[in-house]
Amino acid sequence: MTRMHALTSDTPEDVRPGDAYVQSFARGLSVIRAFNARRAAMTLTEVADVSGLTRAGARRILLTLVQLGYMTNEGRLFRLTPRILELGFAYLTSMPFWDLAEPIMESLAAEVHESCSATVLDDVDIVYVLRIPTGKIMSINLGIGSRLPAYCSAMGRVLLAGLPDEQIDAVLKRSDLRAHTPLTLVDPVQLKQAILDVRKQGWSLVNQELETGLVAISVPILDRNGRTVAALNLSGQAHRITADQMRERLLPPLLAAADRINALMKRV
Structure with missing residues (x-):
């Protein structure tokens, strides 16, 4: 089956950058959304490929997420941490x-x-x-x-x-x-x-x-x-x-x- 996954989805095609669009923030979200049940752990290259970012751009975002506690890296592999649930629970509790x-x-x-x-x-x-x-x-x-x-x-x-x-x-x-x-x-x-x-x-x-x-x-x-x-x-x-x-x-x-x-x- 297709389109059955957790934690991530494709960005709607009709979303287009405007004057208020913060590209760096959008890129950070694209890295988070790259991970799902099928891609629980990825290398830098894999994250860059899935998110559509350059390796350098993906690396900066991954390391920032690691520093903030939303990501962990073990050797070459990056994984989301349970702290990422805070983002979703903010919606649920509201x-x-x-x-x-x-x-x-x-x-x-x-x-x-x-x-x-x-x-x-x-x-x-x-x-x-x-x-x-x-x-x-x-x-x-x-x-x-x-x-x-x-x-x-x-x-x-x-x-x-x-x-x-x-x-x-x-x-x-x-x-x-x-x-x-x-x-x-x-x-x-x-x-x-x-x-x-x-x-x-x-x-x-x-x-x-x-x-x-x-x-x-x-x-x-x-x-x-x-x-x-x-x-x-x-x-x-x-x-x-x-x-x-x-x-x-x-x-x-x-x-x-x-x-x-x-x-x-x-x-x-």
Whole structure:
């Protein structure tokens, strides 16, 4: 599968430097974003190749990150340190949703015995911000910071359904619409209609479009103004639960959990 990774993503193609653009800062971020689950340790040359920087430029940034404690080097290899999590946790702690949602998600996962997750939209991807796993259900490891394409995931379609129509069109245009399985919708017109259907019914069910054997159902989390700020999801393996069974058995408790979170969100 593609575009399934943690801690890093490609820079959107429509981002262009302007008068306020700080190139040195952007280069530092490109070095951090070069590391992910597949590239946990790299040499200077590898970092330069992945980030698109010169060896000299990459070296200065790497050594700066080492000095600041965000990177460590062992011989020729550089690795991120746990301190890098401070950058992500600054976002998590700034949003009241996570503290409110986690105990409700834990109760939901225990009730239905399926993995429960919450994500937010970041350009063409969804990013995991909370996850209560009950077992490994995908071929990759998912955790906080993991990214998946929005167009073919249940949570992604819920989040896209919360956007104005023109923004949905823009996201689909920027997305790398590829078939991850024989069931993946890749036609922009069909995808747009599927997203509009989600908006109308208030939930999304995706049956083995992201990965063969994976079935997922998702509903929106709303702020006090009724704006979709996150997606709540239950996922399972198709050999244990069919799409119809998921809708019949899991949608009611999922909606109830979302209602509880939404009620709390109105108070913050």
